[in-house]
Every structure is written in C-alpha cells, then in structure tokens.
Amino acid sequence: MSSRCRDAVVRAGGALALAMALGCNAAPELRVCADPQNLPYSSADERGFENRIAELVAHDLGRTLRYHWQPQWRGYTRKTLLAGLCDVIPGIPAAAPDVLATDAYYRSAYAFVYAAARLPGLTSFDDPRLRRSRIGVQVVGIDAIATPAGQALARRGIVANVVGFPVMGERPSAARMIDALADGSLDVAIVWSPQPGYFIAQRGLAYAVVPIAAAPGDPSLEFAIAMGVRPGDIALQQALNGALARLRPRIDAVLRDYAVTRVQPESELAGFP
Amino acid sequence: MTSDSKRPRQRCNVARGESAGALGRRAAARVIVSCVAGLLATHSSAQDAQREAGNWPMAGRDYANTRFSPLDQINARNVGELKLAWTFSTGVLRGHEAAPIVVDGTLFVVTPYPNIVYALDLTQPGAPMKWKFMPRPEASAQGEACCDVVNRGVAYADGHVFFNTLDGQTIALDAKDGHEIWRTQLGDIRKGETMTMAPLVVKGKVLVGNSGGEYGVRGWLTALDAGDGKIAWRAYTTGPDDDVRIGPTFKPFYESDRGKDLGKSTWPGEAWKIGGGTVWGFLSYDPALDLVYYGTANPGPWNPSQRPGDNKWTSGIFARDPATGQARWFYQTSPHDLHDYDGINESVLIDVAIGGTTRHALVHPDRNGYVYVIDRATGQVLSANAYVPITTSTGVDVTTGAIHYAPDKEPQPGRTVRDICPGSPGGKDWQPSAYSPRTHLLYMPHQNICQDAETAQVSYIAGTPYVGAQLKMKPGPGGARGRVTAWDPAIGKATWRIDEDLPVWSGALATAGDVVFYGTMEGWFKAVDATSGKELWRFKTGSGIVGQPVSFRAPDGKQYVAVLSGVGGWAGAVVAGDLDTRDLTAAGGFAAVVPDLKQKTAQGGMLYVFALP
Numbered sequence: 001m002s003s004r005c006r007d008a009v010v011r012a013g014g015a016l017a018l019a020m021a022l023g024c025n026a027a028p029e030l031r032v033c034a035d036p037q038n039l040p041y042s043s044a045d046e047r048g049f050e051n052r053i054a055e056l057v058a059h060d061l062g063r064t065l066r067y068h069w070q071p072q073w074r075g076y077t078r079k080t081l082l083a084g085l086c087d088v089i090p091g092i093p094a095a096a097p098d099v100l101a102t103d104a105y106y107r108s109a110y111a112f113v114y115a116a117a118r119l120p121g122l123t124s125f126d127d128p129r130l131r132r133s134r135i136g137v138q139v140v141g142i143d144a145i146a147t148p149a150g151q152a153l154a155r156r157g158i159v160a161n162v163v164g165f166p167v168m169g170e171r172p173s174a175a176r177m178i179d180a181l182a183d184g185s186l187d188v189a190i191v192w193s194p195q196p197g198y199f200i201a202q203r204g205l206a207y208a209v210v211p212i213a214a215a216p217g218d219p220s221l222e223f224a225i226a227m228g229v230r231p232g233d234i235a236l237q238q239a240l241n242g243a244l245a246r247l248r249p250r251i252d253a254v255l256r257d258y259a260v261t262r263v264q265p266e267s268e269l270a271g272f273p
Numbered sequence: 274m275t276s277d278s279k280r281p282r283q284r285c286n287v288a289r290g291e292s293a294g295a296l297g298r299r300a301a302a303r304v305i306v307s308c309v310a311g312l313l314a315t316h317s318s319a320q321d322a323q324r325e326a327g328n329w330p331m332a333g334r335d336y337a338n339t340r341f342s343p344l345d346q347i348n349a350r351n352v353g354e355l356k357l358a359w360t361f362s363t364g365v366l367r368g369h370e371a372a373p374i375v376v377d378g379t380l381f382v383v384t385p386y387p388n389i390v391y392a393l394d395l396t397q398p399g400a401p402m403k404w405k406f407m408p409r410p411e412a413s414a415q416g417e418a419c420c421d422v423v424n425r426g427v428a429y430a431d432g433h434v435f436f437n438t439l440d441g442q443t444i445a446l447d448a449k450d451g452h453e454i455w456r457t458q459l460g461d462i463r464k465g466e467t468m469t470m471a472p473l474v475v476k477g478k479v480l481v482g483n484s485g486g487e488y489g490v491r492g493w494l495t496a497l498d499a500g501d502g503k504i505a506w507r508a509y510t511t512g513p514d515d516d517v518r519i520g521p522t523f524k525p526f527y528e529s530d531r532g533k534d535l536g537k538s539t540w541p542g543e544a545w546k547i548g549g550g551t552v553w554g555f556l557s558y559d560p561a562l563d564l565v566y567y568g569t570a571n572p573g574p575w576n577p578s579q580r581p582g583d584n585k586w587t588s589g590i591f592a593r594d595p596a597t598g599q600a601r602w603f604y605q606t607s608p609h610d611l612h613d614y615d616g617i618n619e620s621v622l623i624d625v626a627i628g629g630t631t632r633h634a635l636v637h638p639d640r641n642g643y644v645y646v647i648d649r650a651t652g653q654v655l656s657a658n659a660y661v662p663i664t665t666s667t668g669v670d671v672t673t674g675a676i677h678y679a680p681d682k683e684p685q686p687g688r689t690v691r692d693i694c695p696g697s698p699g700g701k702d703w704q705p706s707a708y709s710p711r712t713h714l715l716y717m718p719h720q721n722i723c724q725d726a727e728t729a730q731v732s733y734i735a736g737t738p739y740v741g742a743q744l745k746m747k748p749g750p751g752g753a754r755g756r757v758t759a760w761d762p763a764i765g766k767a768t769w770r771i772d773e774d775l776p777v778w779s780g781a782l783a784t785a786g787d788v789v790f791y792g793t794m795e796g797w798f799k800a801v802d803a804t805s806g807k808e809l810w811r812f813k814t815g816s817g818i819v820g821q822p823v824s825f826r827a828p829d830g831k832q833y834v835a836v837l838s839g840v841g842g843w844a845g846a847v848v849a850g851d852l853d854t855r856d857l858t859a860a861g862g863f864a865a866v867v868p869d870l871k872q873k874t875a876q877g878g879m880l881y882v883f884a885l886p
Binding site: 072166 | 463543575576611613729732740
C-alpha cells in the first residue's frame with residue numbers, strides 16, 4: 001500500500017476504510033484500446049499479436065490488463081485514448097500526432113506479396129513486369145488520400161491494372177488480398193507488411209513478402225510502430241518504455257510467431273539497447 | 274399503386290369523412306363511391322386541392338422540390354406576431370436534419386440514429402403522440418457515417434410512411450397505426466454503406482439511394498415496389514451501361530457524355546467498382562416529362578492521381594424514367610472531381626424566362642459554386658453562374674458543357690495549396706433551397722468557406738499507416754461563414770443576401786405569405802421578407818438548427834410553421850459528436866472553421882411549431 005493510500009484509509013475509518021484498503025490493494029489496471037476484429041493485430045478473443053504483447057507488458061508492469069474494444073476507424077485516437085476510454089493504444093505509428101509515443105518496438109514497410117514463381121525477384125516499383133500485372137493495393141477510405149504505395153504507383157502512371165481493397169470491410173484487407181492472390185485474381189498485392197504473413201501461414205501458402213525501398217521522388221514507405229499514451233502521461237510512457245526494453249526478446253519472438261515482416265534489425269530501433 | 278389510382282381514393286376519403294356518423298363507415302364509403310363519385314368529382318377536387326395545400330407530404334413538399342407552401346395566413350405583415358404553439362422532444366441528441374411531414378392531421382417525424390419515427394395527432398391540442406416506431410438499426414452504423422448520424426426525412430404516400438435507416442434499410446409503415454408493412458435491407462453496413470436521404474415515392478415506387486462513398490461504396494439509386502418492398506430496379510452510378518441503366522433512350526445533350534460504357538472507360542481498370550458516386554440528396558420528379566432527377570456524389574475513395582479520367586457518372590445530375598430506371602440524360606458538374614464536390618445538391622423544377630422564352634428548367638446550386646439552369650427535358654445547360662467566390666475553376670462553357678478548372682488549385686501530395694474556394698463542403702452542401710413562384714427567386718441557405726490543403730502528419734486506419742492530407746477550412750472572403758442568398762435564376766444574379774456568422778446548415782421554406790424561413794446553427798429560427806430579405810421575426814430554439822422548416826394547416830384551420838432544432842450534421846458534428854475542436858481534422862476538417870460552435874450551442878432534438886395567436 002502506498003503511503004498516500006494508507007493515509008487516506010487511516011483518515012476514513014470503519015467500513016469505508018476497509019473498502020478503500022481493498023481497492024488500494026487491487027493491482028492497477030493497464031487499460032488498452034484495441035480493435036475487436038483486426039487480425040493479426042487484435043481480436044475480441046485476444047488472438048492477435050498486439051494482444052500477446054499487451055499481456056506481456058501488463059504482466060511485466062504488474063498490472064491487470066483491461067480492454068476497451070472499438071473498431072480502428074477514423075478518429076480512433078480521439079474517440080478512445082483522448083476520450084479517456086483507455087490509457088494506451090498499442091501498434092500505432094510512432095509519428096502519429098495527438099499521442100505521446102513510446103519507443104518504437106518494430107519498423108515495417110509496404111511490401112510486395114506474391115508467389116515467387118509468378119514474379120521472380122520482384123523488388124521495385126520500376127520493374128517493368130508491374131505494368132503487366134494485376135496489382136492489389138489498400139485504399140484507406142478518406143477522400144483524396146492514398147497509401148504511399150498507391151501514390152508511388154500513381155506517379156508512375158500505374159493505375160489501370162490496380163485493384164483497390166478498402167481497409168474498412170468485413171474482414172481485414174490483407175486477408176482479402178491473400179484470398180485474391182490465392183484464387184489468381186491478383187498477381188501481386190502491395191500490403192503493409194506486418195499484416196500478410198499471418199494470413200499466408202493460415203492458408204498454408206508460400207508467398208514472398210518483400211518490403212519495398214522508396215526510389216527518389218517516392219513517398220516514404222516505412223513507418224516505425226510504437227504504443228501511444230495521452231500527451232503529458234510521461235509516467236506511463238516511461239513505464240512502457242521500460243517494459244518494452246526488458247521484454248525485447250519476447251516481443252521479437254511474438255512478432256516472429258505472427259510472421260510480422262520488419263525492415264530493420266531490432267537492435268537499430270530506438271529504445272532497444 | 275400508381276398516382277392514377279391514388280386520386281379516386283382521396284376523393285373517397287372526403288366522402289367518407291362527411292358521412293361517417295350516419296352509416297357504417299366502410300359501407301357508407303362504398304355507397305358514396307359507387308353512386309356519387311362522378312357527381313362529387315368537381316366539388317371534391319376543389320376540396321382536395323384545399324386540403325392538400327395544408328399538407329407537406331414529402332421533404333421538398335412537392336415533386337418539383339420547391340419547398341413552397343401555398344398557405345398565406347402567416348404573411349410578411351403579421352409574421353412578427355408569430356408565437357410558439359407547441360413543442361415535442363425527440364429524445365435524441367444528434368443532428369436533426371429531417372423535414373417534418375404532415376398529411377391530413379398527422380405530423381410524422383424521423384430522428385437521427387436510432388431513426389425513431391413519431392406520429393403526432395394534429396387534431397388534438399398540443400399534438401399528442403399517436404404512435405412511435407423504433408426500427409432498431411445496428412449500432413455499428415454510427416461509427417461508419419462520415420458526418421454525423423443524420424436522417425433527412427420520411428416520405429408519405431397512399432397511407433404509408435417510408436423512411437431509411439442508418440444501417441441501410443428502407444421501411445414502410447402504416448401511417449394510421451405505425452405498424453410495419455415491410456422492410457428491405459439494401460445497404461451493407463459492413464462495407465461502410467449507410468442510408469441518410471429522404472425517399473421519393475413516384476408512381477408506386479419508393480426511390481432511395483446510399484451513402485458512404487468515402488469507404489469505397491459504389492453508388493446507386495434503387496426503386497422499391499411501394500406495396501411489398503421488392504427491388505424493382507437499381508441503377509448504379511459507375512460501371513457498364515447495363516449496370517447504370519443506360520440504353521437506347523439515353524440522349525445526353527453534350528458530346529462528352531456520349532459513348533459506350535463510359536461508367537467503366539472513364540476510370541482506370543476496375544477502379545469504378547469502388548468508385549463512390551453515392552446518392553444521398555433530394556430527388557425531384559416532373560410528371561409531364563415523366564422523369565426523376567437526382568445528383569450523384571463525388572468519386573471515392575481513390576486519390577485523384579489514382580483515377581485519371583472523368584470518373585463517370587459521379588458528381589453530376591441524372592434524369593431517369595421512374596418506371597424502368599432507364600437514364601434519359603446526364604450532365605457532369607465536376608468531371609474528375611478534385612475537391613469533394615458532390616453533385617448531390619437538389620434540383621428544383623421551375624419555369625424560367627430566358628431570352629424571352631419560357632424554359633422548363635431544373636435549377637441546381639452545385640457544391641462547385643455555380644447555380645446551373647438546365648433544360649430539364651434535354652440536359653442542356655442554359656446558364657451557370659457563380660453564387661460564391663470560386664478559385665477552383667474559371668467558368669462553365671455552356672456550349673460544350675465543360676467546366677474549366679484552375680490548375681494551381683489542384684491538390685497534389687506533398688504540396689500545400691492555399692485558398693481553395695469553395696472548400697470541400699462547397700458553396701452549398703445538402704441544405705435544400707426553396708423557390709417562390711410569386712417572387713421567382715430561389716432562396717439558398719449555404720456557407721462561405723474556403724480551405725488550405727496541406728500534407729499532414731502520419732495517420733492510420735485499421736492498422737494501416739499513411740500520410741494524410743489536412744484540409745484546413747476557413748471563412749471565405751468577407752468572414753461570414755454562412756449566407757442566405759435570394760437568387761434570380763432568370764438573370765443568374767443574387768437579388769439579396771443575408772450574412773450569418775455560422776454556416777447556414779438548415780433548409781429554407783418559402784410561403785405564399787411572402788415570408789422565407791430558415792434556421793441558424795446558434796439556434797435562431799428566422800423569418801425574412803421574401804422580396805427584400807429584411808428580417809421580420811426570430812425565435813431562439815434550444816439547440817442549433819440544421820433541419821428543414823415546413824408549413825402546414827392543421828384541422829383547426831390555422832397555418833403552422835414547424836422546424837426541428839438539434840445541431841449536428843457535418844457542420845455541427847463538433848457539437849453533436851462532442852469532438853475536440855483543437856483537432857483540426859475532426860469532423861472531416863469542419864472543426865477548424867467552427868471552433869466556436871461549442872460555446873454557442875449544445876445538443877438537443879426538439880420539434881418547434883409556431884402559429885399566429
């Protein structure tokens with residue numbers, strides 16, 4: 001019991017004091033916002049890799065993990081974290097505004113996903129075979145905005161052979177894109193790289209997942225991923241940074257388990273000594 | 274159920290009412306119909322006309338979409354004495370955009386999500402509730418709708434009340450007791466497809482459209498059989514001619530709209546399959562030409578650089594045969610839209626004297642800033658004049674139909690573009706105009722908003738990161754964010770203008786008493802002189818007004834004016850959704866231009882009804 005808590009209990013006296021003492025003894029909570037239906041990140045039955053990482057972090061900090069479930073649609077940070085419904089959002093871009101980010105715990109890039117036999121050695125937007133291939137891209141569903149991969153294709157005039165997969169939908173866009181590769185309706189999918197490995201493995205397929213390097217003039221295709229807390233919540237940010245550093249090998253193992261494709265050795269990420 | 278079969282039935286209603294006390298009601302009606310219908314015809318037609326003058330059976334009041342009430346008990350001389358008659362709380366807090374609907378002594382009103390329909394008995398003092406219907410739409414629909422969870426009204430026809438639910442259903446109720454006759458699931462909420470528009474009932478068909486283009490929904494207009502809710506036809510906005518219901522009767526006026534499968538070929542590859550062009554505005558209908566008219570929304574969800582081409586048939590106006598859905602003509606107001614200029618704004622069907630001849634016209638104030646006057650038989654643009662400051666285009670060539678875009682205002686990733694006028698909500702958004710055949714003026718409630726487009730910070734949706742473009746809306750020239758403009762479509766000029774501090778997001782109402790009504794987002798309900806724009810009366814309602822004012826005559830013989838108060842919609846989402854106005858991207862960028870709205874009004878859905886003492 002903290003001294004502040006003990007003092008309060010002493011002042012209250014009687015039955016109220018008992019109740020307060022019990023409250024003080026309960027493990028503090030780690031309130032996490034997560035999408036109930038967005039594998040491989042998270043699911044309501046806690047099967048996603050962010051669920052696993054949240055469990056590790058909560059355990060490390062001696063806190064009880066409690067979820068606020070909400071689909072990760074537009075205004076998510078505002079409607080969840082900033083509305084006080086949770087204290088941390090795992091798995092968001094470290095550069096996202098409106099949050100105080102922890103150290104990044106992985107870094108990924110948009111990636112080509114394809115059957116190696118179909119487009120052997122495809123690594124670049126400037127590969128002439130792309131113009132003859134059916135390409136799946138994710139569409140974020142905000143007027144006039146494209147993913148950096150969509151922008152990179154459009155600036156090369158690669159638009160006619162592009163099939164859009166809205167990220168909003170009944171199933172994760174990566175799952176629908178892997179289905180389309182499997183049934184032959186796509187030659188290659190360009191997917192944010194943490195997402196496809198899980199669905200490829202689930203279907204027992206063997207596709208290449210090749211992170212794409214931006215050519216001069218292309219928008220950056222890489223993003224570092226961290227946890228976000230409310231601006232000013234430095235205590236929680238620091239606590240999480242400590243946990244992420246201590247848990248580094250175990251988090252890496254979770255990411256490997258879920259076939260999360262990353263673009264940089266873990267050791268180069270900030271916060272991983 | 275056609276309009277032809279409707280007329281004799283209404284005559285029966287009159288006869289039945291007169292004899293109800295003497296005989297069994299059904300028997301009496303049958304006797305009178307069989308024996309006296311012919312004799313009564315002339316007399317009861319006059320009575321019908323008088324009774325119908327007191328009704329407001331659809332959002333636009335009439336098929337021409339004029340929002341003009343022929344009642345003149347309340348007029349420019351006495352409106353200053355208008356008093357609150359009664360109120361009704363809807364029990365819902367989000368943006369109330371609906372028009373109250375009045376038919377023969379009953380007022381029907383639908384709320385925003387959860388889309389409760391109330392029927393109020395105008396024959397009794399204080400208009401007690403007759404019935405209430407709760408459709409119980411899926412709660413997840415709330416998260417999908419882009420710009421608050423609004424509903425724009427029910428439609429009444431042949432004893433039925435028709436309305437849409439946010440989760441994509443069309444429902445028919447018995448107007449007498451509110452029991453459900455049928456419901457048809459049309460939108461797929463899991464794809465972000467919602468329904469917010471007010472249906473239009475034409476020749477036994479309920480015409481409805483979808484919302485949600487920003488999620489990659491493919492737009493459509495669907496006709497349901499009014500009797501059983503079965504889909505009679507569906508016309509998509511994009512895709513091959515068969516899907517769009519383009520056939521031999523399609524005769525667009527301009528060359529640019531002629532050709533096979535333009536709904537496919539003006540898009541790269543299969544981009545049309547998720548091409549937007551939803552149908553969420555008001556429809557109108559010309560019985561003489563037998564054509565329905567409606568606008569299509571902007572192309573989505575692609576960045577403009579991903580969809581080179583005109584992107585037909587988005588951001589334009591369709592004329593269709595209501596029986597078959599076959600297109601007659603189309604005109605594209607914003608080909609390859611760059612600024613979110615939906616073409617969904619209303620088309621008002623009026624006769625306009627142009628160059629000494631009377632043209633059967635369609636007047637359409639578009640989001641892109643021009644009021645179009647179009648020959649509604651052919652789709653020929655007769656004039657297109659700016660009603661707000663425009664920087665995104667330099668004019669419309671009525672010979673070719675082409676709009677000339679200003680290249681320096683084209684948004685590009687990584688480039689900041691300033692002073693895009695009008696901003697994404699356009700010179701006018703959904704808020705419907707009214708037209709008075711007495712003054713020959715179109716009364717347009719609208720906004721005066723420009724924007725800067727900047728490449729913004731990193732964002733994410735469903736675990737997928739991207740770099741956003743931030744649209745920073747700001748007041749247009751002059752600083753007033755709202756306007757009511759009285760527009761003379763014959764000469765393409767404003768006769769008068771009223772500046773309002775906040776965007777005017779309510780509809781307008783014009784009456785034969787030469788009074789125009791509208792509401793402000795602060796909550797003022799105002800009456801102005803139809804000829805001069807001079808303010809004659811105002812009343813402060815409980816919340817900001819984004820609803821559609823209407824006027825009706827109750828069974829007590831008095832004229833009433835009604836409006837829903839309850840701030841919200843895209844412009845009011847910062848209050849309706851309690852958003853943080855420091856987040857400039859909140860409410861699709863609208864928060865930046867109404868940072869003061871939360872200090873000026875609060876949530877609350879309430880129907881206000883006014884009359885002379």
